[in-house]
């Protein structure tokens with residue numbers, strides 16, 4: 194790993210970047226985060242990410258004490274220090290923005306933490322291997338239940354990731370690319386770090402947000418890509434059999450775009466190869482994402498040609 198890190202406005206190399214052990218992010222997992230990536234050096238869907246960051250923070254009564262323009266400035270400063278984000282296609286960046294409760298007493302009282310900590314981690318974006326897109330991946334349907342929305346609501350993109358980590362550890366043990374989690378009602382919810390879609394009769398279906406899942410921005414963007422491509426993309430409650438009997442399936446996330454799923458544990462999904470709807474949605478997603486414009490020297494977006 195080679196990361197460059199902005200801690201509360203100061204840029205460090207990965208070895209020197211530290212936060213206090215008394216930060217409630219470390220002590221209690223109290224904090225929220227966003228994962229962004231660049232296309233042509235530009236953080237993709239920046240406004241949607243900062244909107245979701247603030248929504249997640251609100252759900253923890255946590256303030257994000259700097260405006261979006263300052264988050265943007267810190268990201269760009271860190272990208273420059275990392276030698277990333279040049280926009281010449283040489284290397285795209287992974288960007289993780291974290292906001293935690295900050296440093297305080299060993300107490301759940303948020304009043305003991307006067308100042309949230311803001312950390313931005315930047316490193317080269319690593320895409321899934323080309324075979325993942327060309328041949329598809331296998332996922333594991335894991336027994337770890339996705340958090341009940343009345344507990345730690347999966348809508349919160351929280352630094353408290355034990356639910357997801359335990360599920361992914363099980364998927365790793367089974368040699369799978371990802372783990373699919375059910376909700377407390379036994380319905381399909383999402384993957385451990387991605388949203389889940391199945392394709393049936395030409396339509397891409399994904400569990401509704403109230404099934405208890407993270408409202409992924411790639412998932413949301415895919416509704417727009419589908420509308421463009423004339424492919425119905427909609428929410429529907431899904432059960433195990435919907436996945437087993439799907440014509441196609443795929444997962445979505447910021448860093449992995451649209452990855453075809455061709456197997457669940459020992460079962461084959463559809464033809465066992467990425468299907469036409471998945472391929473069309475991936476192509477539509479990439480076309481739109483890669484149309485993201487680099488900035489001019491003056492820092493303003495180039496006009497569309």
Ligand SMILES: Cc1ncc(COP(=O)(O)O)c(C=O)c1O
Pocket residue numbers: 228357383384385386387388406407408409410411412445446447448
């Ligand atoms: C639990 C979970 N679901 C879904 C996603 C996909 O979200 P997005 O498309 O915004 O990256 C993520 C991304 O990290 C995630 O952690």
